[in-house]
Amino acid sequence: MDTKIGTILTAAILLSACQPAEVDKEKSQVIAPQTADVQSADTLVKAQGASDIYQDYLHRDVRDDIFYFVLPDRFYNGNSKNDNGSLTHEVSAGGMDLTHPRGFHGGDINGIEQKLDYLQNLGITAIWMTPLLRNKAIQPDGIAHHGYWIVDFTEIDPHFGSNADLKQLINAAHQRGIKVFFDIITNHTADVIKYQECHQASGEFIAPNTHCEYKSLDQIAKGDSYTPFIPEGQAEVKVPSWLNDPRYYHNQGDSTFKGESSLNGDFTGLDDLNTADPAVLTGMIEIYQNLIEEFKPDGFRIDTVKHVDLSFWQTFSPEIVNFAKAQGIPQFHVFGEVYAPDPKVLSLYTTEGKLPSVLDFAFQQVAADIFYRKKSPELAQQLFAQDNLYQDSDSQADLLMTFLGNHDMGRTGHFIQQANPDMPAEDKLLRSILSHAFMFLSRGIPVIYYGDEQGFTGDGNDIHAREDMFASQVASYNDNTLLGTQATTANDNFDSNHPLYQAIAQLSELRKQHILLRRGEYQDRLYQADKPIFAFARVDATTGAEMLMVFNSGEQAHSIELANTAQPYRLLHSWGQQQAVVKGEATDTGFSVTLPRLSYAIYTNQP
Secondary structure (H helix, E strand, O other), X not given: OOHHHHXXXXXXXXXXXXXXXXXXXXXXXXXXXXXXXHHHHHXXXXXXXXXXXXXXXXXXXXXXXXXXXXXXXXXXXXXHHHOOEOOOOHXXXXXXXXXXXXXXXXXXXXXXXXXXXXXXXXXXXXXXXXXXXXXXXXXXXXXXXXXXXXXXXXXXXXXXXOHHXXXXXXXXHHHOOOEEEEEEOOXXXXXXXXXXXXXXXXXXXXXXXXXXXXXXXXXXXXXXXXXXXXXXXXXXXXXXXXXXOHHHEOOXXXXXXXXXXHHHOEHHHOEEEOOOOHHHHHHHHHHHHHHHHHHOOOEEEEOOHXXXXXXXXXXXXXXXXXXXXXXXXXXXXXXXXXXXXXXXXXXHHHHXXXXXXXXXXXXXXXXHHHHXXXXXXXXXXXXXXXXXXXXXXOOOHHHOEEEOOEOOOEOHHHHHHHHOOOOXXXXXXXXXXHHHHHHHHOOOEEEEEOOHHHOOOOOOXXXXXXXXXXXXOOHHHHOOOOXXXXXXXXXXXXXXXXXXXXXXXXXXXXXXXXXXXXXXXEEEEEOOOOOOEEEEXXXXXXXXXXXXXXXEOOOOOEEEXXXXXXXXXXXXXXXXXXXXXXXXXXXXXXXXXXXXXXXXXXEEOOO
């Protein structure tokens, strides 16, 4: 990376908004964002009494946070001595394979602690890590680098470190005002339970079986059921001990992810807990209360929420939040993974399910459709029009966790490449920057997927979107073309001069400086079916303070006129590729904005 690029980007924060962006044609990188009045924005924050909220992690409202979602195994290896896992539990040992995308690669809790400067400079205020509890390291379908195959709910997996290492990380993060969130699982445990009808005594499948066909409730009622057993030597591998008893599981075979099997089937072979059983509910509440008491995390992300009985969440979520508050964590936040792009489905779990928040899969799809697949911005208008579905006593739309990609579905860079394989490199970079800006400026709490700030692209979903931030030895990762850089994943990728890192850092700073970007009420301004330029606002209904966001997702310059507005808008910040200057001016009938291709601008009605 040309170090001059980073210098220009940093200096650009102090530039007048009238100065145009530039592009380094040789490197295909945007090199000049435009921002105005950073000092006045800082003054505004201090006037609002918010100048110290980013040090006070304990009392900070989660809407003020900027999340970073990371797989510790793929981030940074801070302690090579733990690479092979447990020395005392065979079930949690091994799996290290630096050349295979499924293997453990050595990243750990110490590694995250050693890179807190990198995260803090990016603007991160909350770290969400994939599960850290002790796993069954190796299963027939892969290796537990992701942490979702838990056997022991009381200790940290030795591949990632120790309980003491996690406490040290949390303490170090808290000293910087950074929160730490755990990824938790209640739906299943590791694949230990087998069925006599499908498996040999050793646990291997009886040929030609490759899975255990799902048995419906109707079949079971008629006596057609599986006979569960635990292979020799594995009867006591799970902790707490009640988790070893098959009676607490459904034992109905593999889920088809349709109908009743979505709740009762084994999730890709994992032992599916019967979450309708009061004993399971009580046991899981106790497990996670103990973790809160020991580690004092700042919140939970909950895995596979829609595969658990709704009644479970109605008790679990309030119990956990109330317990955390009693432990002295007043802003403890819980959000669930409901893998569905429909607000009607998502909101079911924040209202009836009593979860304060969920990951906003509907937002992800709309952002990808507009900025990557070139669909109408009216999709955003239609999405935000459904925000009232989330409103109840403990949840609302601005508590939703917005994101652009993740470890299951794939990366921003992949979606852009998939939709536009022949697009120029600089346009792919701009589309990623635009979508990140849309996430930061819209309602909701932004979540950055690790590596996206370094232009990672991946080859698809799942393991194909879990590259190493440190120098990788995986051939299928290292042959990818990254956004905004000549580097590959064969290099160490902690480049604070990367244009995406710089863009996100600047968006983070803007969001921190302007409470309207964190709490302002969303309002439509103008969407048109046949134009890629659109506008929305974040508004303080009490004072009338407003920030107006205008985006052009098209490949030509476009203009928009907001009719019948008396707002004296001024340009606060803009980002674009072309030398053409962003124009915004009052007219006899309203306020007119012209944006160059693939750009955005922020206006304010405040002095």
